[in-house]
Amino acid sequence: MIYDCAIIGGGPAGLNAALVLGRARRRVALIDNNRPRNAVTHASHGFITRDGVTPTKFRRVAYEEVRRYPSVDHLQTEVTSVNKIESGFEVHDPSGPRVQARKIILATGVKEVFPKIEGFDPLYGKSLFNCPYCDGWELRDQPLVAVSEYPTLFHTAKLLLNWSKDLLVCTNGQASLSDEQKKRLQSKGIRVMEQPIASFVGHDGQLEHIRFVDGTHIPRTGGFVTPKFVQSTPFAERLGCEKTETGGVKTDESGRTSIPGVYSAGDASYLSPSQVVFAVADGSRTAMGVNKDLTEEDFKKDEM
Missing domain, CATH: 3.50.50.60 (FAD/NAD(P)-binding domain)
Incomplete structure (x- = not known):
């Protein structure tokens, strides 16, 4: 099976992207290694209706909501590489090729270097x-x-x-x-x-x-x-995505990177400020961009 979209990263951006795409009836693989950067955080703030929520509870509730949509598969594994193939992209984990998808969302976040x-x-x-x-x-x-x-x-x-x-x-x-x-x-x-x-x-x-x-x-x-924020994975660089001056993945208003079919959402795009509410919004924005592009491609194909 070829997914419509593979989302790499199960933080706020990736989770919200999965939610939006699931509600759009897209086949989605949400791939996460279950090692959130904010694991040391006791509570997240500045997000209306979620002020003071623990990161653990946030992720639990988010996954419960995403799993309501049968077209979204959650795969807990470590992604080792993402490669361009004829049908789109192939995502590898330690055992080899794991997922093929038409589009990729990099929601891999950042690392803090203190x-x-x-x-x-x-x-x-x-x-x-x-x-x-x-x-x-x-x-x-x-x-x-x-x-x-x-x-x-x-x-x-x-x-x-x-x-x-x-x-x-x-x-x-x-x-x-x-x-x-x-x-x-x-x-x-x-x-x-x-x-x-x-x-x-x-x-x-x-x-x-x-x-x-x-x-x-x-x-x-x-x-x-104050830490220095750096990309947590090398996937954007290996795929050839253009960077911003600060080291983020450069995207347009719909989350598209400079590489067709590759999108970026959340901290990986802007590095800072690193806040849940920013990441959630960016995940939604990017998912809509992915769905728009898939819709245009499918519509043109049906006309042939």
Whole structure:
């Protein structure tokens, strides 16, 4: 059997794309390795009617809804490659060819690459986070830290003042701030530390203080660390899809990539901001693009 569409990735974008295509009566293979990036997250926020939902519950309910549509098959496996063939595309897993499909949606998401700082991992998702819009409310009015090695640090610092006026800004030894930006932050009572961080110190997931390489300790109870977002899989690059300046998969308004028949949805397309509500919307948009193109192809074929 040749599916109308194979969706690689079972996160919010892939799930919503499967839902829309299932409701359009398309034969869909939703392929997922069941290793969600947000597994460390306790709750997702900023999505009306789903504010505070755990990622586990979100995925469970989403899969229950998608499975109501008999034309959608869920395949839990690790995709190893995606190849172009005469009939469309062939998706391989460790056992070999697994699925053939006319269209492919890459909903593979991104990976976060954080600065290598001792003590970060046990605190991430509990008192250290990467998105103020997702977790700023829970840390409101606490002594916070903003850590970034990128020029976006100045904006992040200004943004965090909406949640707490007690803010420490750290460049971790990088030139993330100009002299003018440092002066402006300091004028607001924000302390700026440019030396490298030796470690985050905490207990049971709760940040207690930050230790710098010179031995300075500054108490903090939470904060935000900016990661670098990169593609989680090489499939778009191997298929020859054009990239954006920031490393996302370049798409048009319907999710089409530069390679005919290949679409991209969710974080893989725009890398940041990485939020459930963005990914869900993009999955819906891309699924409609796929269905539109399939419809046009089928209509022309019936006329021959």
